[in-house]
Amino acid sequence: MKHLHILLADDHPILLSGLVNFLHERGFTHVQYTENGSEAWSVIKESSPEICILDIEMPGLTGLEILERCKREGITSKIILLSYHTEPEFVALARKKGVAGYIGKENSIKEIEDCIYRVHKDGYYFPNNLIGENISFGKDMIRVLSVLTNREREVLSMVLAESANRDIARILGISLRTVEKHRSNIINKLEINKKPENLTQWALRNKTLLEEVL
Numbered sequence: 001m002k003h004l005h006i007l008l009a010d011d012h013p014i015l016l017s018g019l020v021n022f023l024h025e026r027g028f029t030h031v032q033y034t035e036n037g038s039e040a041w042s043v044i045k046e047s048s049p050e051i052c053i054l055d056i057e058m059p060g061l062t063g064l065e066i067l068e069r070c071k072r073e074g075i076t077s078k079i080i081l082l083s084y085h086t087e088p089e090f091v092a093l094a095r096k097k098g099v100a101g102y103i104g105k106e107n108s109i110k111e112i113e114d115c116i117y118r119v120h121k122d123g124y125y126f127p128n129n130l131i132g133e134n135i136s137f138g139k140d141m142i143r144v145l146s147v148l149t150n151r152e153r154e155v156l157s158m159v160l161a162e163s164a165n166r167d168i169a170r171i172l173g174i175s176l177r178t179v180e181k182h183r184s185n186i187i188n189k190l191e192i193n194k195k196p197e198n199l200t201q202w203a204l205r206n207k208t209l210l211e212e213v214l
Contacts, residue, residue, distance in 0.1 A: 001120055002026075007049040008033040009040035010082060011058040015105065019053075019112060026113055037061030041069060048077050051116055053103070056083035056090070067097055078119050082108060087206070091126065101125035145214070148189060155182040157214050160203045 006028060010016040016033055023031050032049065034040045038060030044052060054063035061069075067079045080101035081094050094102050100119045103111050104127070111127060118125035148156065151172075158168045165183070169176045183199055186192075192202050203210060 001117060002028050003030060004028065004051055004116070004120060005030045005047065005049040006032070006116065007040060007043055007052045007054075007077075009035070009037065009053070009058065009063075010055040011035050012055075015108070019108060022109055022112065028116075037063070037066055041066050044070065044075060044077055045073075048075055050078060051080065051119060052077045053080045053082055053112070053115075056081045056085065056094075063099075064094075064097060067099060071098065078123070080115060080119060080125070095126070103127070145190075145210075148186065152182050152186050152189075153214050155179060156186055156199075156203065156210070159183070159186075159200055160207060160210055160214070162200065162204075 006023065008016060008019055008023075008031065010019070010033075013035065016035065020031055020033050032043055034043060036059040037054070040052070040054060040058075041061055043049065044066065052066070054066055056063045063079065063081045063083075069075075070077060070079065078100040079098075080103060081099050082103050082105055083090065084105045086104040086106075091102055101115050101124060103115055103125075107127070115125040154172060155168060158171070163171070165176055165179045169179045172179075187199055190202070192199055
C-alpha cells in the first residue's frame with residue numbers, strides 16, 4: 001500500500017504541507033500535491049493516481065467538479081474529499097455523488113492514513129461521526145431542497161448571491177410582498193426558523209451544498 005500513487009490538492013499551504021510530510025513520514029513513496037483544482041485535474045488526466053484527496057473548495061475546480069469530470073471520462077481514481085464542512089448535508093451530497101471517502105480537515109492528520117487504507121481495501125471510508133443518523137438527516141435536507149418550487153429555487157439562488165429583496169423583486173418581475181412570501185415558504189420548508197440564523201446566513205453557510213443542488 002505504501003507504493004500507492006496519491007495526489008493531494010488543497011489551497012491551504014500549511015495544511016497541505018503537513019499532510020504531505022505526514023504521508024512521507026509514514027512511508028508513502030509516491031505522493032504528488034497541488035494547490036488548486038486545475039493543476040489537480042491535469043495530474044489526474046495524465047497519470048490517474050489511485051487515490052486523490054481533494055479539497056471540496058479550491059480555486060480552478062472544486063473537488064466535486066473534478067469527481068464529475070472523472071466519471072465522465074472514465075477515470076477510476078478513488079476520490080476522497082477534504083473539507084471543513086462536516087454538516088450532514090455535505091456528507092450526504094458527497095456520498096450521493098459517489099466519492100470514496102470524506103475527511104474533516106480538523107481531523108485530517110489523524111484520519112488520512114486510515115482513510116487511504118480503507119479506501120484502497122474496501123473502496124470507501126466515512127468516519128463514524130459522519131455517518132448513521134447524520135447521513136439520514138443530510139439526505140432529508142437534500143430531498144427538501146429538491147421539492148422547492150422553481151420560483152423558490154430562483155429566490156434562494158439570489159439570496160445566496162446576497163441580493164436584497166427589492167433587487168430580487170425587480171429582476172424576477174414580482175412584487176416585494178411575493179418575494180417575502182417565497183422567503184417565508186423556503187424558511188418553513190427547510191425549518192430554518194428552528195435555527196439561530198436567518199435565511200441569508202443559512203444560505204451562505206451552506207454555499208457549496210446549494211451551488212451543487214440548486
